[in-house]
Amino acid sequence: MNVNEITPFIGLELSDASYEDLVRPEVWEQLVQGVQERELVVVRGIELTPQQQIDLAARLGEPVPFLISKYRHPEFEQIMISSNEMKDEKPIGVARVGNFWHQDSSFVADPAPYTMLHGVNVPGTSGHTKFANAADVYDRMPEEWKAKLSDRIGLHTVGKRLRIRQEHVGLSVAEFKALIDIEHPKVEHPVVCKDEYTGREYVYGSREYMDSVLGFDPNENEAFFTMLDGLIHDETHVYTHKWTPNDLVIWKTRTTYHIATEVEPGASRTVHRVSIETRRP
Template sequence: MSTTMRPLSKYFGVELVGFDARRDAGAGAGAELLDLLLRHQLLLLRDQELTPAELVGVGRSMGPIQPFLLSNYRHPEFDEILVTSNEKVNGKPIGVARVGNFWHSDSSYIERPANTTLLHAVKVPPTGGDTLFASMYLALDELSPELRAALEGRVAVHTIRKRYKVTAQDVGQSLREIDDRLRITIPDVTHPVVREHPLTGRPALYISEGYTLSFEGMGWEQSQKMLEELHAHATRESTLYRHHWRVGDILIWDNPSLIHAAMPSDPELPRTMHRLSIASGASGEAR
């Protein structure tokens, strides 16, 4: 790749200046992108005017794509793409309008969460809708030795039930019935609180306000107090990166080591994003 790197923040993230996804991803740059991602956690590619098919090609160059669990939000022609949008065609939403407006790591509520997320800005408003990122490497590294020791070896429960949004298929069902169905179709899972990166082995704090329910072997009130303390520590404003979207932006982020949150935008202004997830165990697993 004929590119230069520009830091996005003091702690993590780089912009790849001069990278052309249409040209370079097809030239075997996927492995190089993955290497850069593992070093920097977050990559920004500007001015990438890609078709959905080309975006899927970029994703595949980095590893096997993991489709979103809920099929009603997938792209009609490309099953790999999750569409987030407030736009409608013939009165029907083309994607999920509000998603991820809380701190989380993508798909931590499944046994093998996605390693990598790619998000492509197709249409964005001039203001609003920014995305915040926090490094969970940094969060772990800056814990007190006593608190880190208390977390080592502990596991946490992650669940989609904490943030599930009722859809048309849920009409006529009670909240208890919906909750019971989710327990069966997307059962709660556990992950280490101090989790080693699947590709590098580097440990990171692995909790979020969005999907982490509680700690095993700890009472509910104590769990919630601990989660609030860890969340406040991980999302200190001075350590965050805030991304203001432009049409054609692609952000690629490392889910094992980052959490993120979407900021609100004006619902009257059109906003459409295409998202891909790269499955756990992508190319480069032996690093």
């Protein structure tokens, strides 16, 4: 088994590792330490059954069922299937997800701290996933913005990205927005947080999952999002994961920005996602 840093700013890669290797206590401890210190760990080309993926996730915390039942794995409710493939002329998963920069589930009060993806059927030439470190983003932020954001609260929402479903047909825009606020109330998080493992400060928030910074007027909010987008999108500080078959990718949800890139026409792509909460006493 080989272990290497992926970039100076994010990521650790394990290669030539099997499931049997990962469940050895000393190897698992090294993997968990890599996630905590480097935000992201990639295990290259590891063949896993769905049950083995859940078992690994359970070593980090509590794998939780995906919210939308029709996108769950038919045998394992904790696995969400992201796929553009069809079976019996029906989609086997959700085809288009995460195609914007975000931190997983920041729009809920207590987001699950870890996400795990396994590349079941992945093209090598498209459908990549890009990652950026939210602590690195904060480090590169202009000092005047650090001062301006100190002790500020961000208002987070899923409203910008909520999909319109069949039951919403016929609602006016105002009615739909009001329904979103009822079903998915906005939540508050500090804009600048401190990572409990590394002690580094990081930015918590993104344009697509934030309504605003409380106390900012519309011009100030737009300036904030424009500044933040510029830092997140800086390709010199972005790791692009080009999937190879059976890659396993694990990251900390609060400190890891990511985005899924488009899949080229005619290419099939299926990944299995598990969200992992802190285990309850």
